[in-house]
Amino acid sequence: MSSADVALARPPGMLRASWLVASKDLAIEFRTRTAFLSALVFALLAATIFYFAWDSTAVAAPDLAPGVLWVIFTFSGLLGLQRSFSVEQADRAIDALLVAPVDREAIYLGKAMANLVFVCGVEAITIPAVMLLYNLPLGRGVLALAAVALLAAIGLVAVGTLFAAMAVNTRLAELLLPMLSLPFFVPIVMAAAGSTARLLAGRPVAEAWPWLRILVAFDIVFVVACTLAFPFTLEE
């Protein structure tokens, strides 16, 4: 390819570049399946352990399940987030990504999109598994629960992707990522568990609305803030 051709080439815009990064990350995950399988096995094992530790005469299933679900999603999500940037660190692939003529923010958004697919994939399998295990009826609340899961996943991924980028260059990356992320996950877990509890108890969706508003606000603030902060995490 000659320089003249390159002069004609136009570097991709923010959305296109984000999509390229996300599809590359998903292709890698699809080939290796290491992070997804680890997260899924962890999620199912954790749900089973909670089940055997549960005294059904003391706590009703709809009261226990929201906590179980969101503890599981928080920690299984961390497994995927951890891998998000370690893939780039091996053989310094991140350098090639940073030399490319795309905005740093596009790299963040691409990584976050791939992580969102990852977390939603784990949720899509774990939620029905927990429903079956704890014999929970969901009925017409299923769409609302899917919305809660999606909104909470966006928040977890927005914060977690930023901290994964910060932690990956440190020697204690596996410890640092949860230490940095978990305090920021608290409002998401509170809001997600609060709304899930109401939906599982068969209450009207309107009762979950205050918690959903918190999730939406958190998502907007942290997606914007983390996108803007991301380029600074790459400075040496």
Place this chain on the structure above:
Amino acid sequence: MPGPLSPEITIAAPPVVAVEALVRAFSGRRAVNGVSFTLAEGDCLALFGPNGAGKTTLLRLLAGLLSPTSGTCRVAGFLLRDGPVSRAHVGLISHASMLYSALTARENVEFTARMYGLRDPANAARSALGAMRVLDRAESPVRLLSRGLQQRVSIARAIVHGPKLILCDEPYTGLDEVGSAALTDALAERRASGAALVLVTHNLGEGLALATHAAIMQRGRFVRYERRGVVDAGAYASEYRELVTADV
């Protein structure tokens, strides 16, 4: 003497890279300390120096991976701090392969071609892999390739977009005879198309064979910088050793 508007005056092409008083400090220590040079189309700067002299930091500055503490760097007329558009003209070859091991050679190079917005990424990837004589392994996952073949794919990745400035950090490391010849041919082809090269190497013979300019870097500075034409290779080697050992 022609006047200022005389038709005999030809306007020289702007340099491919123009570096002026470039400084990069880490915690107060200057890894690159006031480096200036320019390279025109087809030029090659061979950069020598002991470990820790600041060669790799200089390359990372030129690639836009680091921001300078002070000074400026223009590539193809764009200031590097102008952001993505300036990086479109840079290709980086390093000893790290910068490849994704789970993807195939073709997928790696094609991904880069897409990130540079090339119109036909598949064709560009095929021709870059062909130039590095590794097209027959295009569908192999990178993790299954030998170190030398990975390096060839990495070079194909770095030149797929036809960069105006190619930054090479020990590019011949790990390459066999075929790989070395392919790299030399590819670099010659890029230079003939108007690209400039900055080549960091510890091998003086290899560097001087390609260079139009040679520089020795020590403690972040160019302690020698001259055109290749005035350099006597034998004398240069002994002077280089003296400079380096005197600094230890």
